[in-house]
Amino acid sequence: MDFKSMNALVTGSTSGIGLGIAQRLAAKGMNVMLNGFGTPEQIEAAKESISSLGVRVGYHGADLSKPAEIEDLVRSTEELFGRVDVLVNNAGIQHVSPVESFDPARWDAVIAINLSAAFHTTRLVLPNMQSRNWGRIVNIASAHGLVASANKSAYVAAKHGVVGFTKVVALENAKTGVTCNAVCPGWVLTPLVQAQVDARAHKEGITIEEAKINLLSEKQPSQEFVTPEQLGGLVVFLCSEDANEVRGVAWNMDGGWVAQ
Numbered sequence: 732m733d734f735k736s737m738n739a740l741v742t743g744s745t746s747g748i749g750l751g752i753a754q755r756l757a758a759k760g761m762n763v764m765l766n767g768f769g770t771p772e773q774i775e776a777a778k779e780s781i782s783s784l785g786v787r788v789g790y791h792g793a794d795l796s797k798p799a800e801i802e803d804l805v806r807s808t809e810e811l812f813g814r815v816d817v818l819v820n821n822a823g824i825q826h827v828s829p830v831e832s833f834d835p836a837r838w839d840a841v842i843a844i845n846l847s848a849a850f851h852t853t854r855l856v857l858p859n860m861q862s863r864n865w866g867r868i869v870n871i872a873s874a875h876g877l878v879a880s881a882n883k884s885a886y887v888a889a890k891h892g893v894v895g896f897t898k899v900v901a902l903e904n905a906k907t908g909v910t911c912n913a914v915c916p917g918w919v920l921t922p923l924v925q926a927q928v929d930a931r932a933h934k935e936g937i938t939i940e941e942a943k944i945n946l947l948s949e950k951q952p953s954q955e956f957v958t959p960e961q962l963g964g965l966v967v968f969l970c971s972e973d974a975n976e977v978r979g980v981a982w983n984m985d986g987g988w989v990a991q
C-alpha cells in the first residue's frame with residue numbers, strides 16, 4: 732500500500748492529538764487537509780510542520796458544530812486533493828460540570844462537535860470511498876468512550892456514541908475495502924487537558940506539577956501521559972494493509988486506564 736498517493740482529512744488538527752496524527756500521516760507521505768481553530772501564527776506553524784515533510788497541505792477553518800461548514804470542508808478537501816482516502820474525526824471539546832448544573836448550550840456544543848460532526852464528515856466521504864472500494868475512517872473517541880467519570884456527562888455520552896457509531900459504519904461497509912475504527916486515548920497533555928490540570932491546581936491549592944500527578948494517579952496506572960505521536964503511530968497502523976480486517980474496534984491506548 733502506497734501512502735504517498737493518499738490524501739487525509741484530519742479534523743481538529745491545529746493542535747494536540749490531531750496535529751500529532753496529521754504529522755505522522757504526512758511523515759508517511761500523505762497529503763493532509765488541516766482543520767481547527769487558532770491564531771494565524773498557530774495555523775501557519777501547523778501547516779509548515781506538514782509541508783516541511785514534503786507533502787501537500789491545506790487548511791480549512793470549518794466550525795464543526797455547523798453542518799453547512801462541514802459540507803464545505805469535505806467539498807474543499809476533495810477539490811484540493813481529488814479525493815479523501817483517510818478521514819480522522821478528531822475535533823473535540825470538553826465541559827466539566829454535574830448534570831444538574833450542566834449548561835444546556837455546552838451540552839449541545841459537546842454533542843455537536845464530538846459526535847454529530849463525525850456523522851456528517853462520514854456520510855459525506857463514504858460514497859466516494861465506497862465507489863473506489865477503499866477508505867479508512869478513524870474516530871478519536873476516548874477512554875471515556877468505554878467507561879465514565881463524574882461531571883463529564885456530555886463528553887462521556889458523545890464518546891460512547893462515537894464508539895457505537897464506529898461499529899455501525901464498520902458493519903455497513905464490512906464487505907468493502909472501507910474500514911472504520913475508533914481510538915480511545917487516556918490522558919494526553921494537550922490544551923484540552925491542561926485546562927483541567929490548571930483548574931485542579933487552582934481548586935486544590937497545589938502546583939501544576941502536583942495537579943498533573945494527581946490527575947494521572949486517579950485514572951492512568953502507568954502514571955505517564957499518552958503522546959500525540961504514539962496515537963499517530965496507531966492511526967498509521969489502522970490505515971495500513973495489515974489492518975484490512977480490523978473493523979469496528981474501540982482500541983484503547985490509555986496507560987492501563989480501562990484495564991482496571
Ligand SMILES: NC(=O)C1=CN([C@@H]2O[C@H](COP(=O)(O)OP(=O)(O)OC[C@H]3O[C@@H](n4cnc5c(N)ncnc54)[C@H](O)[C@@H]3O)[C@@H](O)[C@H]2O)C=CC1
Pocket residue numbers: 742743744745746747748749766767768769793794795796821822823824844845871872873874915916917918919920921922923924
Ligand atoms: N487530551 C486527552 O487527554 C484526550 C483527548 N481525546 C480526544 O482527542 C481529540 C483532540 O483533543 P486534544 O488534542 O486533547 O484537544 P485540543 O484542544 O488540543 O485540540 C482540539 C482541536 O479541535 C479543534 N476544535 C475545537 N472545536 C472545534 C470546532 N467547533 N470546529 C473545528 N475544530 C474545533 C481545536 O481547534 C483543536 O484543533 C478530542 O476529540 C478529544 O476528546 C480523547 C482522549 C484523551
Ligand SMILES: CC(=O)CC(=O)O
Pocket residue numbers: 825872873874875883886916917918919923924927
Ligand atoms: C480522557 C479524556 O478523554 C479527556 C477528558 O476526559 O477530558
